[in-house]
Amino acid sequence: MAGLTVAALAAVGFLAYQASANVPADLAAKPSATPSGPATPAPAPGGGTKAADPLALPEESGTGMRVVYALGARRVWLVAANGTVARTFEVMPSTVHPKPGTYAVTTRSGSVAGSDGVRIEHVVRFARVDGVTIGFSAAVDGSMASPDPTRKTGGIRMKRADGDALWTFAAVNSKVVVVP
Numbered sequence: 001m002a003g004l005t006v007a008a009l010a011a012v013g014f015l016a017y018q019a020s021a022n023v024p025a026d027l028a029a030k031p032s033a034t035p036s037g038p039a040t041p042a043p044a045p046g047g048g049t050k051a052a053d054p055l056a057l058p059e060e061s062g063t064g065m066r067v068v069y070a071l072g073a074r075r076v077w078l079v080a081a082n083g084t085v086a087r088t089f090e091v092m093p094s095t096v097h098p099k100p101g102t103y104a105v106t107t108r109s110g111s112v113a114g115s116d117g118v119r120i121e122h123v124v125r126f127a128r129v130d131g132v133t134i135g136f137s138a139a140v141d142g143s144m145a146s147p148d149p150t151r152k153t154g155g156i157r158m159k160r161a162d163g164d165a166l167w168t169f170a171a172v173n174s175k176v177v178v179v180p
Helices: 002-021 160-169
Strands: 066-070 075-079 085-090 101-104 107-113 119-129 132-139 155-158 175-179
Touching (some): 075 160, 085 160, 101 119, 119 155, 119 160, 119 175, 132 160, 155 160
Parallel strands (some): 132 155
Antiparallel strands (some): 075 085, 107 119, 119 132
């Protein structure tokens, strides 16, 4: 049992290192994704207040290793067991949305046709709403177009590199936290 724990921690550490090594220079130069200042915004020059960091991990997103999906921000965070953000990226939501809450990855598929007919890869499914399966995926052609609003689809699309990272990070039973 101890050997499995050590192996799991080593794998998570390696994945976190690998993800941080692949962060684009413009993201790496920004402050930490975890806020470290006061809970209220600091006054900005000229009397206003600073806007919250849009890349900051949502405060009410749980603990431990998890995938965090913010519906309003259209953003995903991959969070290591120690609470550090290994990667964050924008996504294109589907037409059917999961309710805020905690889920677990149920199934994964390497490559399939999406419900919209687009060829997708690295499908990571975690919820079902009104008969529609919800999951993360990347279009093989790299597109992240808005879904057809007249169709019920559950694919949350991302860039291929982000899909690769999520695929490596989120195995079956991994925690997915959806926040507003």
